[in-house]
Amino acid sequence: WQEPDVTDWLRSASAAERLSYLDSPHTWLRQAVAAYPDLPPHAIEQLLDDPDVRTRQLTAKHHDVPGETLERLVLNHGDAMHIPPLLVDRPSFPPDAFGRLARSASTLARLLALPGRDLPMSLVAQLLDDPELEIRRAAARHPNVPLKRLPSLLTGADAEIAESAGAAPAMPATWFPRLLDQCGL
Numbered sequence: 001w002q003e004p005d006v007t008d009w010l011r012s013a014s015a016a017e018r019l020s021y022l023d024s025p026h027t028w029l030r031q032a033v034a035a036y037p038d039l040p041p042h043a044i045e046q047l048l049d050d051p052d053v054r055t056r057q058l059t060a061k062h063h064d065v066p067g068e069t070l071e072r073l074v075l076n077h078g079d080a081m082h083i084p085p086l087l088v089d090r091p092s093f094p095p096d097a098f099g100r101l102a103r104s105a106s107t108l109a110r111l112l113a114l115p116g117r118d119l120p121m122s123l124v125a126q127l128l129d130d131p132e133l134e135i136r137r138a139a140a141r142h143p144n145v146p147l148k149r150l151p152s153l154l155t156g157a158d159a160e161i162a163e164s165a166g167a168a169p170a171m172p173a174t175w176f177p178r179l180l181d182q183c184g185l
Helices: 004-011 015-019 027-034 041-048 053-062 067-077 097-102 107-113 121-128 133-140 147-155 159-167 173-182
Strands: none
Touching: 004 027, 027 041, 027 053, 041 053, 053 067, 067 097, 067 107, 097 107, 097 121, 107 121, 107 133, 121 133, 121 147, 133 159, 147 159
């Protein structure tokens, strides 16, 4: 449905015609409708209850929806990462939900917790020990990475973790001359 030649005709359709596809048996049509900004509240509510997860995610990405709906979608189904904005980046996403995401059994949910700027240092430390390498790499660049963990992150075996830790906002500027010396630069 994202291909222009598939849905070009829908762009020029009236809002009333687009709304006529809310009950379409074709998932791709409901997904295409979900992306239009001119939907009335009843249509948004209907699409947020759609049996297709992607339709619900697209609706949440393109319309103002309650934070608890965003959190539930992320916890239960992750996010459509290739379609911006992320649900966790929506203004109504609850800040306290990032902590719940960080404790989730879902790898994707834990990864999506890391954009939370207010994620407590203890949870960032927990994510630094996550079994998933991608999560450890993302946690190393978090603003709340524990300062006492930076030396081991900078000198660890994974170069991308070291690079992430070096770019972390918590990295003290006074450490850079010593690091450069250690690298022979």
